Amino acid sequence: QVKRLHAYKRQLLNVLHIIKLYWDIKDNPNADFTPRVFIFGAKAAPGYHFAKSVIKVINELANLINNDPAIGDKLKMVFLENYRVSLAELIIPAANVSEQISLASKEASGTSNMKFMMTGAVTLATLDGANIEIKQEVGDDNIVIFGMDKDAVYRHYESHDYYSRGIYESNPVIHRVVNSLVDGTIPNCQSEGNEIFDALITYNDEYFLLEDFQSYVDAQARIAQLYADRSRWMHMSLMNIANSDKFSSDDTIRQYAQEIWQLHLPQA
Numbered sequence: 001q002v003k004r005l006h007a008y009k010r011q012l013l014n015v016l017h018i019i020k021l022y023w024d025i026k027d028n029p030n031a032d033f034t035p036r037v038f039i040f041g042a043k044a045a046p047g048y049h050f051a052k053s054v055i056k057v058i059n060e061l062a063n064l065i066n067n068d069p070a071i072g073d074k075l076k077m078v079f080l081e082n083y084r085v086s087l088a089e090l091i092i093p094a095a096n097v098s099e100q101i102s103l104a105s106k107e108a109s110g111t112s113n114m115k116f117m118m119t120g121a122v123t124l125a126t127l128d129g130a131n132i133e134i135k136q137e138v139g140d141d142n143i144v145i146f147g148m149d150k151d152a153v154y155r156h157y158e159s160h161d162y163y164s165r166g167i168y169e170s171n172p173v174i175h176r177v178v179n180s181l182v183d184g185t186i187p188n189c190q191s192e193g194n195e196i197f198d199a200l201i202t203y204n205d206e207y208f209l210l211e212d213f214q215s216y217v218d219a220q221a222r223i224a225q226l227y228a229d230r231s232r233w234m235h236m237s238l239m240n241i242a243n244s245d246k247f248s249s250d251d252t253i254r255q256y257a258q259e260i261w262q263l264h265l266p267q268a
């Protein structure tokens with residue numbers, strides 16, 4: 001997941017899932033597990049305190065996981081500092097999975113989702129921004145979709161019926177994962193963990209992470225299962241590359257020239 005650090009982009013949802021996997025391995029060291037490396041790159045705007053706290057927690061959770069002998073090579077977590085185009089050029093073609101997990105209705109389009117698709121990653125996404133167009137191009141079998149759509153989000157806004165503390169108190173998996181932010185499980189980030197806990201529970205989880213959590217866990221399990229089937233995964237990867245032409249910059253600029261700037265261009 002490489003992009004600006006912002007609450008609506010929900011890097012924290014990715015973190016909560018990694019904490020769940022950490023506990024899964026600790027509880028059940030002999031269970032089948034598709035090894036995963038989670039790579040983050042993200043810059044926070046200078047005054048964006050919450051974003052910096054998420055970066056701090058990512059780094060401390062990475063220290064915990066990467067150095068736990070009980071975790072070994074099943075799970076690794078990397079935060080690349082100073083994310084920029086020169087890093088994107090390396091990370092995007094190397095990735096197997098493109099994490100596009102913003103809250104539905106928040107992302108105008110996104111462009112890294114297109115870059116990942118074009119270089120053969122499989123998209124794990126909400127129905128937000130251009131993820132919707134990617135799904136149309138590759139077909140339902142070659143993308144993994146999860147979470148609320150924008151209508152479900154708007155229904156919550158209208159009916160004022162979302163209560164994250166209720167989910168936290170009634171779902172034992174979520175309870176344990178969220179508590180890991182504040183109970184010392186992740187060393188060296190007490191104040192950042194408290195700030196994030198408050199955003200999720202005290203201030204009612206503005207971006208519905210807890211509502212989408214189970215659906216995201218299921219989607220990640222589906223990704224692990226698909227990846228284990230090598231030829232199926234390669235098929236998905238090729239279908240993504242082959243159907244990415246819609247997002248070429250030449251076509252996009254041509255469309256702008258005709259529809260927005262109303263220029264009369266010679267036919268390509």
Ligand SMILES: *Cc1c(COP(=O)(O)O)cnc(C)c1O
Pocket residue numbers: 002003004083084085088109110111112113115
């Ligand atoms: C493409 C790109 C972005 C935009 O990423 P989104 O996931 O679309 O928000 C940001 N920074 C860099 C360096 C990029 O290459």
